[in-house]
Amino acid sequence: GQSLEQPSEVTAVEGAIVQINCTYQTSGFYGLSWYQQHDGGAPTFLSYNALDGLEETGRFSSFLSRSDSYGYLLLQELQMKDSASYFCAVDRMDSNYQLIWGAGTKLIIKP
Amino acid sequence: NAGVMQNPRHLVRRRGQEARLRCSPMKGHSHVYWYRQLPEEGLKFMVYLQKENIIDESGMPKERFSAEFPKEGPSILRIQQVVRGDSAAYFCASSPDSSTYYEQYFGPGTRLTVT
Numbered sequence: 001g002q003s004l005e006q007p008s009e010v011t012a013v014e015g016a017i018v019q020i021n022c023t024y025q026t027s028g029f030y031g032l033s034w035y036q037q038h039d040g041g042a043p044t045f046l047s048y049n050a051l052d053g054l055e056e057t058g059r060f061s062s063f064l065s066r067s068d069s070y071g072y073l074l075l076q077e078l079q080m081k082d083s084a085s086y087f088c089a090v091d092r093m094d095s096n097y098q099l100i101w102g103a104g105t106k107l108i109i110k111p
Numbered sequence: 112n113a114g115v116m117q118n119p120r121h122l123v124r125r126r127g128q129e130a131r132l133r134c135s136p137m138k139g140h141s142h143v144y145w146y147r148q149l150p151e152e153g154l155k156f157m158v159y160l161q162k163e164n165i166i167d168e169s170g171m172p173k174e175r176f177s178a179e180f181p182k183e184g185p186s187i188l189r190i191q192q193v194v195r196g197d198s199a200a201y202f203c204a205s206s207p208d209s210s211t212y213y214e215q216y217f218g219p220g221t222r223l224t225v226t
Contacts, residue, residue: 030213031213033214042202042218043215043217045214048214089213098169099156099213099215101154101155102153103152
C-alpha cells in the first residue's frame with residue numbers, strides 16, 4: 001500500500017525554528033513535494049525534492065533522504081502568518097501522474 | 112495572469128439535487144486534478160483529466176460522480192443526487208504537463224453544503 005506519515009499537529013513560538021517530518025512508504029518514488037494551506041484557503045506549492053539533501057528557499061527549506069524514506073520541511077524565523085497546515089506529497093512518476101498525499105500537519109504558532 | 116479559477120465558491124444543494132462545479136485551469140495548463148477535502152482532513156484525489164480525456168478516475172465514487180474536461184471550456188465535476196456526505200470542499204488543481212505534475216496550482220475551491 002501507499003502511506004505517508006506526518007505529525008497531526010506541531011506547536012512553536014514566533015521567531016523560532018520548526019521542523020515538520022514526513023516518512024513515506026510507497027511503491028515507487030521519484031520526489032517529495034510540500035504544500036501549505038491556510039484555513040479556508042487553497043493549497044499552495046512550496047518545494048520539491050528529487051535528490052537527497054537540503055533545498056533552501058528563503059525562510060523555508062526542505063530536506064530529503066531517499067535511503068531513509070524520509071523528508072522534512074524546515075521553517076525558520078517563524079511568523080504568525082506561517083500558521084497553516086502543511087502537506088507532504090510523493091511523486092511516483094508513474095503512468096497515473098498522481099501525487100500521494102499525507103494527511104497534513106497543523107502548525108500552531110504562539111506569540 | 113489569472114490563476115486557477117473555480118466557481119461557484121460556495122454552493123448549497125438540497126439532498127437529491129445535482130451539483131455542478133467548474134474549474135478553469137491556468138493559462139497554458141492542460142492537466143486538471145480534482146480533490147475533495149473534509150474539514151480538518153487532507154486532500155483526497157478524485158480524478159485526473161487532460162483535454163477530452165479522463166486519465167485516472169480511481170479516486171472518484173463509481174456512482175453519482177462524473178467529470179469532464181472538454182476541448183473548449185472549463186472542467187466540470189458533476190455530482191448527481193447529492194447526499195449530506197458529499198458536503199466538503201472540492202479543489203481543482205492544474206499543471207502545465209505531465210513532467211511537472213508534482214507542482215500543482217490550486218484554485219480557491221468550491222464549498223459544497225448539502226442540506
